[in-house]
Amino acid sequence: MEDLSQKRKVTIMIAIIAAMFFSAINQTIVSTAMPRIIAILGGMDYYTWVITIYMLTSTIATVLVGKLSDIYGRKPFILAGIVFFIIGAFLSGFSKDIFQLITYRGIQGIGAGIIMASAFTAVGDLFSPRERGKWTGIMMAVFGFSSVLGPTLGGWLVDHLAWKWLFWIFLPLGVVAFIMIMMLFPKGVRKKSEKIDYFGSLFLTLTIVPLLLGFSWAGTKYDWGSWQILSLFGAAVVFLILFILVERVVKSPVLPLSLFRNDIVTISNTIGFIMNAGMMGALIYLPFFVQGVEGISPTYSGYVTMPMSISMVIVSTVIGRMITKTGKYKRFALAGIPIMIIGMLIMAFMNSVWLAVVAMIVFGLGLGIGMPVFSLTVQNAVRPDQLGVATASSQLFRNLGGTIGIAVMGTIMTSSLTSKMKSAMTSGNGVDMKNMDPEIAKQLAAFQNPEMLLDQPKLHKLQETLPQEVHSVLTHMIDTLRDALSSSLTTVFLSGAALVTVALVLTFFLREIPLRTSNKMPETATKGQPDKAKTTASSV
Known part of the structure; x- marks a missing residue:
């Protein structure tokens, strides 16, 4: 076309x-x-x-x-x-x-x-x-x-x-x-x-379904070590092995294994996986800070993330034109990812809504500069007849990275929050409710759950039902809970920044080949692919 x-x-x-x-x-x-x-x-x-x-x-x-x-x-x-x-x-x-x-x-x-x-x-x-x-x-x-x-x-x-x-x-x-x-x-x-590779399609589907379900439910619906989660992961491994065996023998595989012999495709997809794991795993918990720690309503918390989208829209459009003009892309990835990391580090140590807005702007700038690159690298490195499957593989790895990142970051936050709350109790900062009226103690116990901080109307409603003399105790409990949640989110954002840093390191190893001015495939782009691919590419 x-x-x-x-x-x-x-x-x-x-x-x-x-x-x-x-x-x-x-x-x-x-x-x-x-x-x-x-x-x-x-x-x-x-x-x-x-x-x-x-x-x-x-x-x-x-x-x-x-x-x-x-x-x-x-x-x-x-x-x-x-x-x-x-x-x-x-x-x-x-x-x-x-x-x-x-x-x-x-x-x-x-x-x-x-x-x-x-x-x-x-x-x-x-x-x-x-x-x-x-x-x-x-x-x-x-x-x-x-x-x-x-x-x-x-x-x-x-x-x-x-x-x-x-x-x-x-x-x-x-x-x-x-x-x-x-x-x-x-x-x-x-x-x-x-x-059509029917068996490959079937086994690929049967690999993805239990894998995504396992990571979606682990740490929330079921424990990581539960038989349900282990069974899902086990099924994913079994079907993955069957999928690989099928793909090695079929004439037209649904996801050719030869695609991953191309070093540009493999590294780009790995970077996309890691970046999405760190990025989505951290960003999904930003509302916990805005609503839980700072007490902003859900309606207004959306305005905090809006600057990220606006900065990304502006920058990605400009960077796209610059890539077309220069024919270079690696430099933009190496510039954008560090800015994303800086944004995530600001998230880790933010202590106000305004600092959260700054973090969103910085992160959006980095995202707009670096993210458009890795779809281009994959498409530029494969033969025209592999364009669809190569693009799909890129999106598959990003989806998997985001899903797994959200699950892992959720586990990190939960374990960190539990540890912080236990430390607060053992250090004497907690509230001793043994000598309180049982009914009041029962109501106060609800305020030890961090989810309470995310429902401000319910929080105020419960607060109004408590006697005036325990309001100071309640305030202390909420402050302790907010401090624990804030510290836990710091751990989450730092973990996300660490993952994106790994993606930055891998970007240095990404081989840059000139962006083609036509859809014909030069020999240099097929390095790492099998000889058959090279032969086909040179004849296009």
Whole structure:
């Protein structure tokens, strides 16, 4: 599709960006409204499944569609992705209970995974690696803009309209994107020599599902050492071995193992995994500081993270153009990741909301500079016929890194918080409730749970029910709890910064090859790949 006119390419990109924005905004707009939706539908015990099912289906769809789009072309899949997402969003608005919502969110996840995999790969079909830098930066800006607009708009809608409109309000945009892509996007040519790897797809799916479930539930629903978690991890290992055995013998593997003989692909995916583990694992707990330690309401806490998205939107767009202009990318990764680390270090030692805002701005700048690089490195290092599967592998590793990072950081925070609370009690800073009235002691015991700090209305309501003479004791307990939570979050942010530092070190080992000005593959990019790949690449 490189031979299309620039005008048609830009028009197609507008349609792709519309589809991406449709998918992204439907996620961020729901985030602030989910507690209200759960309160209406009921089923608080199944709340995490609304998130988990979306993550599972989107991750699986992303990696499976990567190879299929290399065979059948991108157009049918991006159209199918929009259809799945529209159906899932439409049905979600009709949910009568939590189980229906979980089911329909799973359908939305399938659509989102297909859209993301197809959209980023389509950019590779339309533009040379040199030109992709600009468009990658713009696509990153779309995600940033949706994360700025979505939560605020979602909060307003749920306060003024029925919650179903959160899922329905952007449906016309999805229809418009579908029509534009249907009319403008060129039809791909099916590679008849390629066959679908059914067994590889099955075993890859059976590897991802228990792995993600294990890390999602470990430390929350079940203990890390419980038989449930160990069984899930054991199943993931067994299916991974079966997957590798199948991929070694099939003619057209769903995720070619030869891809990872390319040092650029392997290092880039490893960096993406580690960066997302540290970044998501730390950022997911920022609201604990804003709401729990500083006592800011959930509505206003969204404004604290907004500067990160704004700075990322601006910088990623500029950096994308600079990458296209210079043809270089490694320097931006080496500049952006240290800024991300500085932002996380500020998070570790912040003691006010304003310092949290500064941390978000600095982190957003680093994210905007460094993050667009690693999609480009993978696409630039593989043959055009591997573009879909290579892009999908990059997104797979990022998703896995984020999921695992959230689980590990959660365990670090919980263990650190428990240790801090025990230290406070043994040092004499705790409150001795043995000689208190049993009923008052029972009420005060609720304030030893850090989750209480995240529900300010409930906190004030309980405080009003207590006698005036124990208010000073309550204040002391809350201060102790906030100090423990703050110290625990410091450990979490430092751990995240350490992981991102590992990613920085690996970036020094990332081999930089020139960004191509066409989709033809030079011999230098295939270093580390098998001879067959080199032969194919040189003949393109």
